[in-house]
Amino acid sequence: MTGFSEDTSAQVVAESFTGTPDPRLKQVLTSLVEHVHAFVKDVELTDAEWQQAIDFLTATGHMCDGTRQEFVLLSDVLGVSMLVDAINNRKSAAATDTTVLGPFHMVDSPPRELGANISLDGNGEPCVFAGQVRSSDGTPLPGARVDVWQANGAGYYDVQQPGVQPERNLRGLFVTDDDGRFWLRTVVPRYYPIPDDGPVGRLLAATKRHPNRPAHIHVIADAAGHAPLTTHVFVEGSPYLDSDTVFGVKESLIRPVTDVDDPDRARHYGVANPFRLIEFDIVLDRVVSNEVRR
Template structure:
Protein backbone atom coordinates (compact mmCIF):
# COMPACT_ATOMS: atom_id res chain seq x y z
CA UNK A 1 0.00 0.00 0.00
CA UNK A 2 1.29 3.44 -0.98
CA UNK A 3 0.36 6.97 -0.02
CA UNK A 4 -0.54 5.96 3.53
CA UNK A 5 -1.88 8.77 5.72
CA UNK A 6 -2.88 9.16 9.34
CA UNK A 7 -6.30 7.67 8.66
CA UNK A 8 -5.19 4.63 6.67
CA UNK A 9 -1.98 3.56 8.38
CA UNK A 10 -3.67 1.52 11.13
CA UNK A 11 -5.42 -0.73 8.64
CA UNK A 12 -2.18 -1.09 6.68
CA UNK A 13 -0.25 -2.28 9.75
CA UNK A 14 -3.01 -4.71 10.71
CA UNK A 15 -3.04 -6.08 7.17
CA UNK A 16 0.69 -6.83 7.42
CA UNK A 17 -0.05 -9.13 10.38
CA UNK A 18 -2.80 -11.04 8.59
CA UNK A 19 -0.55 -14.06 8.10
CA UNK A 20 0.27 -14.49 11.80
CA UNK A 21 -0.43 -18.15 12.65
CA UNK A 22 -0.68 -17.70 16.42
CA UNK A 23 -4.26 -16.49 17.03
CA UNK A 24 -3.58 -15.11 20.52
CA UNK A 25 -0.45 -13.27 19.38
CA UNK A 26 -2.39 -11.84 16.46
CA UNK A 27 -5.21 -10.72 18.77
CA UNK A 28 -2.87 -9.04 21.25
CA UNK A 29 -0.65 -7.35 18.66
CA UNK A 30 -3.63 -6.12 16.64
CA UNK A 31 -5.26 -4.59 19.70
CA UNK A 32 -1.95 -3.03 20.72
CA UNK A 33 -1.54 -1.38 17.31
CA UNK A 34 -5.12 -0.10 17.26
CA UNK A 35 -4.91 1.41 20.75
CA UNK A 36 -1.47 2.94 20.22
CA UNK A 37 -2.56 4.56 16.97
CA UNK A 38 -5.80 5.80 18.54
CA UNK A 39 -3.80 7.23 21.46
CA UNK A 40 -1.44 9.08 19.12
CA UNK A 41 -4.35 10.53 17.16
CA UNK A 42 -6.30 11.47 20.31
CA UNK A 43 -3.47 13.50 21.87
CA UNK A 44 -2.09 14.67 18.50
CA UNK A 45 1.30 13.29 19.45
CA UNK A 46 4.21 15.33 18.14
CA UNK A 47 7.46 13.87 16.85
CA UNK A 48 9.36 15.53 19.70
CA UNK A 49 7.00 14.02 22.27
CA UNK A 50 7.33 10.54 20.77
CA UNK A 51 11.13 10.91 20.73
CA UNK A 52 10.98 11.84 24.43
CA UNK A 53 8.82 8.78 25.04
CA UNK A 54 11.36 6.54 23.34
CA UNK A 55 14.14 8.09 25.41
CA UNK A 56 12.12 7.43 28.57
CA UNK A 57 11.57 3.76 27.69
CA UNK A 58 15.21 3.36 26.70
CA UNK A 59 16.31 4.81 30.04
CA UNK A 60 13.88 2.50 31.82
CA UNK A 61 15.50 -0.52 30.20
CA UNK A 62 18.98 0.77 30.95
CA UNK A 63 18.08 1.07 34.64
CA UNK A 64 17.28 -2.65 34.83
CA UNK A 65 19.87 -5.16 36.04
CA UNK A 66 20.01 -8.36 38.05
CA UNK A 67 18.98 -6.54 41.21
CA UNK A 68 16.52 -3.99 39.85
CA UNK A 69 13.55 -4.17 37.48
CA UNK A 70 12.55 -0.65 36.49
CA UNK A 71 9.94 -1.91 34.00
CA UNK A 72 8.06 -3.73 36.78
CA UNK A 73 8.21 -0.51 38.79
CA UNK A 74 6.82 1.40 35.80
CA UNK A 75 4.03 -1.14 35.33
CA UNK A 76 3.23 -0.99 39.05
CA UNK A 77 3.06 2.80 39.24
CA UNK A 78 0.87 3.05 36.12
CA UNK A 79 -1.60 0.60 37.68
CA UNK A 80 -1.07 -1.93 34.89
CA UNK A 81 0.32 -4.59 37.23
CA UNK A 82 -2.66 -4.39 39.57
CA UNK A 83 -5.10 -4.29 36.65
CA UNK A 84 -3.57 -7.50 35.30
CA UNK A 85 -3.72 -9.12 38.74
CA UNK A 86 -7.37 -8.12 39.18
CA UNK A 87 -8.35 -9.50 35.77
CA UNK A 88 -6.49 -12.79 36.17
CA UNK A 89 -7.05 -13.59 39.83
CA UNK A 90 -10.76 -13.28 40.38
CA UNK A 91 -11.36 -15.38 43.49
CA UNK A 92 -14.25 -16.68 45.55
CA UNK A 93 -15.29 -14.64 48.56
CA UNK A 94 -13.49 -17.02 50.94
CA UNK A 95 -10.08 -16.91 49.23
CA UNK A 96 -7.31 -14.46 50.10
CA UNK A 97 -6.99 -11.69 47.54
CA UNK A 98 -3.91 -11.35 45.37
CA UNK A 99 -1.94 -8.17 44.85
CA UNK A 100 1.15 -6.96 43.00
CA UNK A 101 4.33 -9.03 42.90
CA UNK A 102 6.65 -6.03 43.08
CA UNK A 103 10.23 -5.71 41.85
CA UNK A 104 12.10 -7.01 44.92
CA UNK A 105 11.48 -10.76 44.92
CA UNK A 106 14.63 -12.87 44.53
CA UNK A 107 14.50 -16.59 43.62
CA UNK A 108 16.46 -18.98 45.77
CA UNK A 109 15.94 -17.32 49.14
CA UNK A 110 17.32 -19.23 52.17
CA UNK A 111 15.18 -22.15 53.29
CA UNK A 112 14.47 -21.94 57.00
CA UNK A 113 12.70 -24.21 59.48
CA UNK A 114 9.48 -23.06 61.07
CA UNK A 115 10.20 -20.50 63.75
CA UNK A 116 13.31 -19.29 61.93
CA UNK A 117 14.47 -15.68 61.79
CA UNK A 118 14.08 -14.39 58.22
CA UNK A 119 15.64 -11.01 59.04
CA UNK A 120 19.21 -12.19 58.54
CA UNK A 121 20.34 -9.38 60.79
CA UNK A 122 18.25 -6.65 59.13
CA UNK A 123 17.56 -3.64 61.33
CA UNK A 124 14.10 -3.37 62.85
CA UNK A 125 11.97 -4.12 65.87
CA UNK A 126 11.20 -7.86 66.11
CA UNK A 127 8.02 -9.14 64.49
CA UNK A 128 6.64 -12.59 65.27
CA UNK A 129 4.27 -13.95 62.61
CA UNK A 130 1.88 -16.86 63.24
CA UNK A 131 -0.22 -17.76 60.21
CA UNK A 132 -2.26 -20.59 58.78
CA UNK A 133 -2.71 -21.75 55.21
CA UNK A 134 -5.92 -23.53 54.37
CA UNK A 135 -8.14 -24.32 51.41
CA UNK A 136 -11.43 -22.74 50.54
CA UNK A 137 -13.35 -25.46 52.40
CA UNK A 138 -11.30 -24.99 55.56
CA UNK A 139 -8.89 -27.88 55.05
CA UNK A 140 -5.33 -27.26 56.29
CA UNK A 141 -2.74 -27.09 53.52
CA UNK A 142 0.25 -29.03 54.76
CA UNK A 143 3.75 -28.63 53.34
CA UNK A 144 2.85 -25.50 51.40
CA UNK A 145 5.89 -23.57 50.21
CA UNK A 146 5.75 -20.01 51.58
CA UNK A 147 8.15 -17.43 50.14
CA UNK A 148 8.37 -14.36 52.39
CA UNK A 149 10.23 -11.07 51.81
CA UNK A 150 10.20 -7.66 53.44
CA UNK A 151 12.11 -4.40 53.81
CA UNK A 152 14.14 -3.39 56.85
CA UNK A 153 13.50 -0.57 59.34
CA UNK A 154 14.81 2.01 56.87
CA UNK A 155 12.51 0.78 54.11
CA UNK A 156 15.21 -0.96 52.06
CA UNK A 157 15.23 -4.51 50.71
CA UNK A 158 18.50 -6.42 50.78
CA UNK A 159 18.89 -6.06 46.99
CA UNK A 160 19.00 -2.29 47.51
CA UNK A 161 22.08 -2.66 49.70
CA UNK A 162 24.93 -3.67 47.37
CA UNK A 163 27.42 -3.95 50.24
CA UNK A 164 25.47 -6.86 51.76
CA UNK A 165 27.05 -10.29 51.29
CA UNK A 166 24.03 -12.31 52.47
CA UNK A 167 20.24 -12.26 52.10
CA UNK A 168 18.20 -10.26 54.59
CA UNK A 169 14.47 -10.07 55.13
CA UNK A 170 13.60 -13.07 52.99
CA UNK A 171 13.22 -16.82 53.32
CA UNK A 172 11.27 -19.85 52.14
CA UNK A 173 9.45 -21.95 54.74
CA UNK A 174 6.94 -24.81 54.67
CA UNK A 175 3.74 -25.21 56.63
CA UNK A 176 3.36 -28.02 59.13
CA UNK A 177 0.75 -30.80 59.03
CA UNK A 178 -1.92 -28.39 60.33
CA UNK A 179 -1.12 -25.76 57.71
CA UNK A 180 0.53 -23.57 60.30
CA UNK A 181 3.43 -21.22 59.64
CA UNK A 182 5.44 -19.14 62.09
CA UNK A 183 8.64 -17.14 61.88
CA UNK A 184 10.45 -14.07 63.14
CA UNK A 185 11.14 -10.98 61.03
CA UNK A 186 11.16 -7.23 61.54
CA UNK A 187 8.27 -4.81 61.87
CA UNK A 188 7.54 -3.37 58.39
CA UNK A 189 7.56 0.37 57.77
CA UNK A 190 6.23 2.54 54.96
CA UNK A 191 8.85 3.25 52.32
CA UNK A 192 9.23 5.11 49.03
CA UNK A 193 9.76 3.11 45.87
CA UNK A 194 13.09 3.90 44.14
CA UNK A 195 12.94 7.37 42.62
CA UNK A 196 16.47 7.67 41.22
CA UNK A 197 15.43 6.44 37.77
CA UNK A 198 12.92 7.21 35.01
CA UNK A 199 9.95 6.09 37.13
CA UNK A 200 10.90 8.57 39.82
CA UNK A 201 11.14 11.32 37.21
CA UNK A 202 7.67 10.39 35.96
CA UNK A 203 6.23 10.54 39.49
CA UNK A 204 7.74 13.96 40.12
CA UNK A 205 6.52 15.30 36.78
CA UNK A 206 2.97 14.16 37.52
CA UNK A 207 3.10 15.39 41.15
CA UNK A 208 2.69 11.94 42.68
CA UNK A 209 4.25 10.66 45.89
CA UNK A 210 6.32 7.44 45.81
CA UNK A 211 5.24 5.90 49.12
CA UNK A 212 4.01 2.38 49.82
CA UNK A 213 2.29 1.47 53.09
CA UNK A 214 4.11 -0.94 55.40
CA UNK A 215 3.67 -4.58 54.38
CA UNK A 216 5.14 -8.07 54.23
CA UNK A 217 5.16 -10.05 50.96
CA UNK A 218 3.97 -13.66 50.71
CA UNK A 219 3.96 -16.11 47.81
CA UNK A 220 2.29 -19.42 48.68
CA UNK A 221 2.42 -22.53 46.48
CA UNK A 222 0.90 -25.95 47.06
CA UNK A 223 -0.17 -28.80 44.75
CA UNK A 224 -3.86 -28.65 43.92
CA UNK A 225 -4.16 -24.93 44.64
CA UNK A 226 -3.62 -21.71 42.75
CA UNK A 227 -0.41 -19.89 43.65
CA UNK A 228 -1.16 -16.89 45.84
CA UNK A 229 0.97 -13.74 45.56
CA UNK A 230 -0.08 -11.17 48.12
CA UNK A 231 0.91 -8.76 50.92
CA UNK A 232 -0.25 -8.26 54.47
CA UNK A 233 -0.46 -4.52 55.16
CA UNK A 234 -0.03 -2.81 58.51
CA UNK A 235 -3.27 -1.35 59.84
CA UNK A 236 -3.25 2.38 60.45
CA UNK A 237 -0.55 3.20 57.91
CA UNK A 238 -0.99 6.69 56.46
CA UNK A 239 -0.49 5.45 52.89
CA UNK A 240 -3.13 2.71 52.81
CA UNK A 241 -5.41 4.90 50.70
CA UNK A 242 -2.71 6.26 48.39
CA UNK A 243 -0.36 3.34 47.73
CA UNK A 244 1.96 4.32 44.89
CA UNK A 245 1.31 1.00 43.14
CA UNK A 246 -2.44 0.67 43.92
CA UNK A 247 -2.00 -2.68 45.68
CA UNK A 248 -4.01 -2.29 48.92
CA UNK A 249 -7.06 -4.45 49.55
CA UNK A 250 -9.04 -4.07 52.77
CA UNK A 251 -9.00 -7.83 53.31
CA UNK A 252 -5.18 -7.78 53.35
CA UNK A 253 -4.84 -5.30 56.23
CA UNK A 254 -3.54 -7.13 59.28
CA UNK A 255 -3.38 -6.35 62.96
CA UNK A 256 0.28 -5.86 63.81
CA UNK A 257 -0.02 -5.80 67.60
CA UNK A 258 2.66 -3.98 69.60
CA UNK A 259 4.04 -5.21 72.94
CA UNK A 260 6.37 -3.85 75.58
CA UNK A 261 9.57 -5.64 76.54
CA UNK A 262 8.98 -9.13 77.85
CA UNK A 263 8.38 -12.71 76.79
CA UNK A 264 7.85 -13.19 73.05
CA UNK A 265 5.78 -15.93 71.35
CA UNK A 266 8.91 -18.01 70.70
CA UNK A 267 9.79 -17.98 74.40
CA UNK A 268 12.61 -15.49 74.03
CA UNK A 269 12.91 -12.54 76.39
CA UNK A 270 12.79 -9.32 74.38
CA UNK A 271 14.60 -6.36 75.99
CA UNK A 272 12.61 -3.81 73.98
CA UNK A 273 9.33 -3.45 72.10
CA UNK A 274 8.24 -6.25 69.77
CA UNK A 275 5.25 -6.98 67.57
CA UNK A 276 3.03 -9.89 66.59
CA UNK A 277 0.91 -10.67 63.55
CA UNK A 278 -1.66 -13.41 63.10
CA UNK A 279 -3.11 -14.01 59.65
CA UNK A 280 -5.06 -16.74 57.84
CA UNK A 281 -4.38 -17.37 54.16
CA UNK A 282 -7.04 -19.16 52.11
CA UNK A 283 -6.03 -20.72 48.80
CA UNK A 284 -8.25 -21.16 45.77
CA UNK A 285 -8.39 -24.65 44.20
CA UNK A 286 -6.36 -25.08 41.03
CA UNK A 287 -8.34 -24.70 37.85
Protein backbone atom coordinates (compact mmCIF):
# COMPACT_ATOMS: atom_id res chain seq x y z
CA MET A 1 0.00 0.00 0.00
CA THR A 2 1.69 3.17 -1.17
CA GLY A 3 0.73 6.42 -2.81
CA PHE A 4 -1.98 7.64 -0.42
CA SER A 5 -2.91 11.18 -1.47
CA GLU A 6 -5.98 13.38 -1.78
CA ASP A 7 -6.43 12.02 -5.30
CA THR A 8 -5.95 8.33 -4.55
CA SER A 9 -7.24 7.96 -0.98
CA ALA A 10 -10.54 6.21 -1.74
CA GLN A 11 -8.87 3.81 -4.16
CA VAL A 12 -6.08 2.95 -1.71
CA VAL A 13 -8.57 2.23 1.07
CA ALA A 14 -10.88 0.28 -1.25
CA GLU A 15 -7.92 -1.95 -2.15
CA SER A 16 -7.54 -2.86 1.52
CA PHE A 17 -10.96 -4.53 1.31
CA THR A 18 -10.18 -6.75 -1.69
CA GLY A 19 -9.73 -9.82 0.55
CA THR A 20 -13.21 -9.51 2.13
CA PRO A 21 -14.85 -12.95 1.84
CA ASP A 22 -18.45 -11.64 1.71
CA PRO A 23 -18.91 -9.94 -1.69
CA ARG A 24 -21.82 -7.82 -0.47
CA LEU A 25 -19.79 -6.51 2.51
CA LYS A 26 -16.95 -5.68 0.11
CA GLN A 27 -19.36 -3.82 -2.17
CA VAL A 28 -20.94 -1.84 0.66
CA LEU A 29 -17.60 -0.87 2.24
CA THR A 30 -16.05 0.11 -1.09
CA SER A 31 -19.00 2.37 -1.89
CA LEU A 32 -19.03 3.77 1.66
CA VAL A 33 -15.36 4.72 1.42
CA GLU A 34 -15.82 6.35 -1.99
CA HIS A 35 -18.72 8.48 -0.80
CA VAL A 36 -17.27 9.40 2.62
CA HIS A 37 -13.94 10.42 1.06
CA ALA A 38 -15.79 12.42 -1.60
CA PHE A 39 -17.67 14.24 1.17
CA VAL A 40 -14.48 15.06 3.11
CA LYS A 41 -12.83 16.38 -0.08
CA ASP A 42 -15.94 18.27 -1.19
CA VAL A 43 -16.10 20.35 2.00
CA GLU A 44 -12.34 20.21 2.76
CA LEU A 45 -13.13 19.16 6.31
CA THR A 46 -10.82 20.88 8.81
CA ASP A 47 -9.06 19.15 11.71
CA ALA A 48 -11.39 20.97 14.15
CA GLU A 49 -14.49 19.90 12.20
CA TRP A 50 -13.24 16.30 12.09
CA GLN A 51 -12.90 16.45 15.89
CA GLN A 52 -16.44 17.89 16.16
CA ALA A 53 -17.71 15.00 14.05
CA ILE A 54 -15.93 12.47 16.31
CA ASP A 55 -17.41 14.17 19.39
CA PHE A 56 -20.92 14.27 17.85
CA LEU A 57 -20.87 10.57 16.95
CA THR A 58 -19.53 9.69 20.41
CA ALA A 59 -22.27 11.70 22.16
CA THR A 60 -24.87 10.11 19.88
CA GLY A 61 -23.61 6.65 20.84
CA HIS A 62 -23.63 7.49 24.53
CA MET A 63 -27.29 8.65 24.24
CA CYS A 64 -28.39 5.20 23.06
CA ASP A 65 -29.85 2.76 25.58
CA GLY A 66 -32.64 0.20 25.79
CA THR A 67 -35.39 2.74 25.15
CA ARG A 68 -33.60 5.51 23.23
CA GLN A 69 -32.01 5.06 19.78
CA GLU A 70 -30.27 8.31 18.89
CA PHE A 71 -28.63 6.92 15.70
CA VAL A 72 -32.11 6.02 14.38
CA LEU A 73 -33.21 9.60 15.13
CA LEU A 74 -30.11 10.84 13.26
CA SER A 75 -30.96 8.62 10.30
CA ASP A 76 -34.53 9.92 10.45
CA VAL A 77 -33.75 13.65 10.50
CA LEU A 78 -31.22 13.25 7.66
CA GLY A 79 -33.89 11.54 5.52
CA VAL A 80 -31.85 8.32 5.38
CA SER A 81 -34.61 6.22 6.96
CA MET A 82 -37.16 7.43 4.40
CA LEU A 83 -34.70 6.80 1.55
CA VAL A 84 -34.11 3.22 2.75
CA ASP A 85 -37.91 2.85 2.98
CA ALA A 86 -38.32 4.09 -0.60
CA ILE A 87 -35.63 1.77 -1.98
CA ASN A 88 -37.00 -1.29 -0.19
CA ASN A 89 -40.67 -0.67 -0.99
CA ARG A 90 -40.85 -0.06 -4.72
CA LYS A 91 -44.40 -0.91 -5.69
CA SER A 92 -47.14 -0.52 -8.25
CA ALA A 93 -48.83 2.86 -8.79
CA ALA A 94 -52.05 1.33 -7.42
CA ALA A 95 -50.60 0.25 -4.07
CA THR A 96 -50.74 2.49 -1.00
CA ASP A 97 -47.61 4.55 -0.39
CA THR A 98 -45.29 3.43 2.40
CA THR A 99 -43.55 5.43 5.08
CA VAL A 100 -41.19 4.74 7.97
CA LEU A 101 -41.90 2.23 10.74
CA GLY A 102 -40.69 4.61 13.44
CA PRO A 103 -39.30 3.65 16.86
CA PHE A 104 -42.57 3.07 18.75
CA HIS A 105 -43.58 -0.35 17.39
CA MET A 106 -41.47 -1.87 20.15
CA VAL A 107 -44.29 -3.92 21.73
CA ASP A 108 -46.75 -6.30 19.99
CA SER A 109 -50.19 -4.89 19.34
CA PRO A 110 -52.89 -6.91 21.16
CA PRO A 111 -55.42 -8.75 18.94
CA ARG A 112 -58.80 -6.96 19.13
CA GLU A 113 -62.30 -7.41 17.68
CA LEU A 114 -63.50 -5.11 14.92
CA GLY A 115 -65.11 -2.05 16.49
CA ALA A 116 -63.02 -2.24 19.69
CA ASN A 117 -61.96 0.99 21.37
CA ILE A 118 -58.15 1.16 21.54
CA SER A 119 -58.17 4.41 23.55
CA LEU A 120 -57.79 3.03 27.07
CA ASP A 121 -57.02 6.42 28.65
CA GLY A 122 -59.71 8.44 26.85
CA ASN A 123 -57.17 11.20 26.21
CA GLY A 124 -58.19 12.86 22.97
CA GLU A 125 -61.13 13.59 20.73
CA PRO A 126 -63.02 10.33 19.97
CA CYS A 127 -63.20 9.19 16.35
CA VAL A 128 -63.73 6.09 14.26
CA PHE A 129 -60.87 4.79 12.10
CA ALA A 130 -62.11 2.61 9.25
CA GLY A 131 -61.19 1.37 5.79
CA GLN A 132 -60.96 -1.49 3.35
CA VAL A 133 -57.92 -3.58 2.42
CA ARG A 134 -57.80 -4.46 -1.28
CA SER A 135 -55.45 -6.08 -3.74
CA SER A 136 -54.06 -3.84 -6.47
CA ASP A 137 -56.67 -5.20 -8.94
CA GLY A 138 -59.44 -3.95 -6.63
CA THR A 139 -60.34 -7.32 -5.04
CA PRO A 140 -61.22 -6.91 -1.32
CA LEU A 141 -58.98 -8.89 1.01
CA PRO A 142 -60.89 -10.66 3.83
CA GLY A 143 -58.75 -11.95 6.70
CA ALA A 144 -56.06 -9.28 6.18
CA ARG A 145 -54.25 -8.19 9.34
CA VAL A 146 -54.26 -4.48 10.16
CA ASP A 147 -51.84 -3.49 12.93
CA VAL A 148 -52.57 0.01 14.31
CA TRP A 149 -50.67 2.15 16.85
CA GLN A 150 -50.65 5.87 17.58
CA ALA A 151 -49.99 8.67 20.09
CA ASN A 152 -52.82 9.96 22.27
CA GLY A 153 -54.45 13.39 22.24
CA ALA A 154 -51.46 14.77 24.17
CA GLY A 155 -48.92 13.47 21.63
CA TYR A 156 -47.45 10.57 23.66
CA TYR A 157 -47.22 6.83 22.99
CA ASP A 158 -47.93 4.38 25.81
CA VAL A 159 -44.27 3.28 25.94
CA GLN A 160 -43.21 6.89 26.58
CA GLN A 161 -45.44 7.14 29.67
CA PRO A 162 -45.26 3.83 31.56
CA GLY A 163 -47.42 4.06 34.67
CA VAL A 164 -49.27 7.07 33.24
CA GLN A 165 -50.91 5.46 30.21
CA PRO A 166 -52.40 1.93 30.46
CA GLU A 167 -50.24 -0.78 28.85
CA ARG A 168 -50.92 -1.28 25.14
CA ASN A 169 -52.94 1.94 25.05
CA LEU A 170 -53.79 2.93 21.46
CA ARG A 171 -52.54 -0.33 19.93
CA GLY A 172 -54.55 -3.05 18.23
CA LEU A 173 -54.19 -5.91 15.76
CA PHE A 174 -57.37 -6.29 13.69
CA VAL A 175 -58.51 -8.78 11.03
CA THR A 176 -60.65 -7.57 8.12
CA ASP A 177 -64.19 -8.92 7.63
CA ASP A 178 -65.58 -10.81 4.63
CA ASP A 179 -65.58 -7.60 2.61
CA GLY A 180 -61.98 -6.71 3.53
CA ARG A 181 -63.15 -3.98 5.90
CA PHE A 182 -61.79 -2.92 9.30
CA TRP A 183 -63.11 -0.37 11.80
CA LEU A 184 -62.18 0.61 15.31
CA ARG A 185 -62.74 3.35 17.86
CA THR A 186 -59.85 5.59 18.87
CA VAL A 187 -58.96 9.26 19.39
CA VAL A 188 -57.55 11.81 16.97
CA PRO A 189 -53.76 11.71 17.53
CA ARG A 190 -51.78 14.87 18.18
CA TYR A 191 -48.55 16.00 16.53
CA TYR A 192 -45.47 15.50 18.73
CA PRO A 193 -41.74 16.23 18.90
CA ILE A 194 -39.21 13.45 18.49
CA PRO A 195 -36.94 13.25 21.56
CA ASP A 196 -34.81 16.38 21.24
CA ASP A 197 -32.76 16.51 24.45
CA GLY A 198 -29.73 14.82 22.84
CA PRO A 199 -27.19 15.45 20.07
CA VAL A 200 -29.83 15.15 17.33
CA GLY A 201 -31.97 17.77 19.08
CA ARG A 202 -28.93 20.05 19.25
CA LEU A 203 -28.34 19.50 15.52
CA LEU A 204 -31.95 20.46 14.78
CA ALA A 205 -31.61 23.59 16.97
CA ALA A 206 -28.37 24.62 15.25
CA THR A 207 -30.13 24.39 11.88
CA LYS A 208 -33.32 26.11 13.10
CA ARG A 209 -35.37 23.00 12.36
CA HIS A 210 -38.23 22.09 14.69
CA PRO A 211 -38.40 18.51 16.05
CA ASN A 212 -42.07 17.83 15.30
CA ARG A 213 -43.96 15.17 13.40
CA PRO A 214 -47.50 15.91 12.20
CA ALA A 215 -50.38 13.88 13.72
CA HIS A 216 -50.58 10.34 12.31
CA ILE A 217 -51.81 6.80 12.90
CA HIS A 218 -49.33 3.98 12.14
CA VAL A 219 -50.55 1.01 10.10
CA ILE A 220 -48.97 -2.26 9.02
CA ALA A 221 -51.22 -4.21 6.65
CA ASP A 222 -50.54 -7.83 5.77
CA ALA A 223 -52.55 -10.29 3.67
CA ALA A 224 -51.84 -13.77 2.29
CA GLY A 225 -50.09 -13.62 -1.10
CA HIS A 226 -49.36 -9.90 -0.77
CA ALA A 227 -46.38 -7.76 0.19
CA PRO A 228 -46.78 -6.41 3.75
CA LEU A 229 -47.06 -2.64 3.84
CA THR A 230 -45.89 -0.23 6.55
CA THR A 231 -47.35 3.25 6.42
CA HIS A 232 -49.10 6.08 8.31
CA VAL A 233 -52.33 7.96 7.75
CA PHE A 234 -51.73 11.66 8.43
CA VAL A 235 -54.44 13.89 9.88
CA GLU A 236 -55.43 16.66 7.46
CA GLY A 237 -54.97 20.10 8.99
CA SER A 238 -52.35 18.96 11.52
CA PRO A 239 -49.45 21.36 12.12
CA TYR A 240 -46.14 20.32 10.51
CA LEU A 241 -47.64 18.40 7.56
CA ASP A 242 -45.34 20.43 5.31
CA SER A 243 -42.23 20.02 7.49
CA ASP A 244 -42.27 16.58 9.15
CA THR A 245 -38.85 16.40 10.79
CA VAL A 246 -38.36 12.81 9.56
CA PHE A 247 -39.66 13.51 6.01
CA GLY A 248 -42.36 10.84 6.39
CA VAL A 249 -45.33 12.70 4.87
CA LYS A 250 -46.67 11.78 1.44
CA GLU A 251 -49.64 13.72 0.06
CA SER A 252 -51.43 10.46 -0.76
CA LEU A 253 -51.48 9.50 2.92
CA ILE A 254 -53.28 12.61 4.27
CA ARG A 255 -56.93 12.09 5.29
CA PRO A 256 -59.50 14.45 6.82
CA VAL A 257 -61.33 13.88 10.09
CA THR A 258 -64.91 14.16 8.82
CA ASP A 259 -68.13 14.84 10.75
CA VAL A 260 -70.64 12.10 9.95
CA ASP A 261 -74.38 12.27 10.70
CA ASP A 262 -75.64 8.81 9.74
CA PRO A 263 -77.51 6.72 12.37
CA ASP A 264 -77.05 3.46 10.44
CA ARG A 265 -73.26 3.86 10.16
CA ALA A 266 -73.07 5.00 13.79
CA ARG A 267 -74.88 1.80 14.79
CA HIS A 268 -72.56 -0.28 12.62
CA TYR A 269 -69.48 1.27 14.22
CA GLY A 270 -70.99 1.08 17.71
CA VAL A 271 -70.85 4.83 18.41
CA ALA A 272 -73.37 7.57 19.12
CA ASN A 273 -74.59 9.63 16.15
CA PRO A 274 -73.15 12.03 14.93
CA PHE A 275 -69.52 10.97 15.07
CA ARG A 276 -66.11 11.79 13.63
CA LEU A 277 -64.39 9.50 11.13
CA ILE A 278 -61.00 8.96 9.52
CA GLU A 279 -61.29 6.71 6.48
CA PHE A 280 -58.22 5.04 5.00
CA ASP A 281 -58.31 2.30 2.38
CA ILE A 282 -55.17 0.22 1.89
CA VAL A 283 -54.09 -1.36 -1.41
CA LEU A 284 -51.49 -4.17 -1.40
CA ASP A 285 -49.40 -5.61 -4.23
CA ARG A 286 -49.53 -9.36 -4.81
CA VAL A 287 -46.28 -11.29 -4.51
CA VAL A 288 -45.46 -14.33 -6.61
CA SER A 289 -42.25 -16.10 -5.55
CA ASN A 290 -40.67 -12.89 -4.23
CA GLU A 291 -41.59 -10.82 -7.28
CA VAL A 292 -44.09 -8.00 -6.95
CA ARG A 293 -46.84 -8.34 -9.60
CA ARG A 294 -47.84 -4.86 -10.68
